[in-house]
Amino acid sequence: MSSHRITARTPGVFYRRPSPDAEPYVGDGAAVSEGDTIGLIEVMKTYREVKADTTGTVSQWFVENEDEVTIGQDLVELDT
Amino acid sequence: MSIVVHDPGLETTVQDTGRLGHYAIGFPPSGALDSYAYHVGNALVGNAPGAAALEAVYLGPTLEFTADSVVAVTGADIPVSLDGEPVPTWESVAVRAGQTLAFGQLAGGARPYVAVAGGIDVPTYYGSRSTYTLVGIGGFGGRALAEGDELSLGDAAVDPRAGRRVEDADIPEHPTTAELRLLVGLHSYRLTPDSLERFTSTAWKVTPDANRVGYRYRGAELEFVPREQPFGAGSDPANVTDCGYPVGSVQVPGGVEPIVLLQDAVTGGGYATLGTVVSVDRDRLAQTKTGDHTRFVPVDLDEALAIRRDRAARLDRVRSSLA
Numbered sequence: 001m002s003s004h005r006i007t008a009r010t011p012g013v014f015y016r017r018p019s020p021d022a023e024p025y026v027g028d029g030a031a032v033s034e035g036d037t038i039g040l041i042e043v044m045k046t047y048r049e050v051k052a053d054t055t056g057t058v059s060q061w062f063v064e065n066e067d068e069v070t071i072g073q074d075l076v077e078l079d080t
Numbered sequence: 081m082s083i084v085v086h087d088p089g090l091e092t093t094v095q096d097t098g099r100l101g102h103y104a105i106g107f108p109p110s111g112a113l114d115s116y117a118y119h120v121g122n123a124l125v126g127n128a129p130g131a132a133a134l135e136a137v138y139l140g141p142t143l144e145f146t147a148d149s150v151v152a153v154t155g156a157d158i159p160v161s162l163d164g165e166p167v168p169t170w171e172s173v174a175v176r177a178g179q180t181l182a183f184g185q186l187a188g189g190a191r192p193y194v195a196v197a198g199g200i201d202v203p204t205y206y207g208s209r210s211t212y213t214l215v216g217i218g219g220f221g222g223r224a225l226a227e228g229d230e231l232s233l234g235d236a237a238v239d240p241r242a243g244r245r246v247e248d249a250d251i252p253e254h255p256t257t258a259e260l261r262l263l264v265g266l267h268s269y270r271l272t273p274d275s276l277e278r279f280t281s282t283a284w285k286v287t288p289d290a291n292r293v294g295y296r297y298r299g300a301e302l303e304f305v306p307r308e309q310p311f312g313a314g315s316d317p318a319n320v321t322d323c324g325y326p327v328g329s330v331q332v333p334g335g336v337e338p339i340v341l342l343q344d345a346v347t348g349g350g351y352a353t354l355g356t357v358v359s360v361d362r363d364r365l366a367q368t369k370t371g372d373h374t375r376f377v378p379v380d381l382d383e384a385l386a387i388r389r390d391r392a393a394r395l396d397r398v399r400s401s402l403a
Contacts, residue, residue: 010090010138011370012288043370044291070371071186
């Protein structure tokens, strides 16, 4: 088994949920498919979906909800 | 001749030198935020100054060309490819019909510019092709590009040619702490002397609220000199009676989170203007991103004018070297 890290493509504020009282897009240990939305990054007053660029299972988050992130920063690790 | 947008990137817009001459009626100029990168891009592809180009931010667009052309990417430090093969930036590149230009992950700066031989051909509005998205005018339908858009290209290229390259010394660097030179005033007297000193000694962090309208910063709190509010001014200590805002001017509502107003900003209002970033350094500002830091370095009017003259001379020299 190998792992893959999804990184931020823009700077901004990272959100794990579509809205404050919604369930997270992806729970810990959840399976995700390539193209699934795993979070949002808010920048320049717009929200942009972060998509999984591979298929796997969430093994580790590197950021908290509402953390400020920068380009290239690791967001989450998937076991693939 | 056209370009098909397969992926618009983030807030990619058509921009030129801007819609000048209507500021007094509340019309901001819009236009390329990084003026140097924009002008050099046009020179590289053999366009006359003022041809419309694309300005992107953080993410570049993916663009398919329907006819042979010449392009140049300037501005941010970002990998660019043509049909998957890397191509250089700050250099004119031949594109064949059917090829696709794409961008990788931004390595430095914030805004890449895509200049195309002939320029992006959209209708002019009040004398400019620049997009002003807040009110939906100019550019391509008054908005940022979207997937599936097809951009027409002009046929006014003076001398399109691949292989022109800008000397390394004329390619700006994009440090993650930018120094922006600032002409202090008109209302800097409203800050306490300590706070004015703090303003120019703080490394301000660019917040996520940073776009073509303005950049908002965090890093310190500033205090205003107590006074009785003048007639017409709001109740915030940062308020003054309404006045015009220069492009590049700095306001600090509430004494926290200074804002530098840019080319798409409101043209006047009721916040004290602490100073104005010199026009040349708006190029540097445009290449800073959320999370970067910025210092404001005071200059006097003579220095500000000299900086402008130096820039004009530099641009003339670069244009001559590419002619």
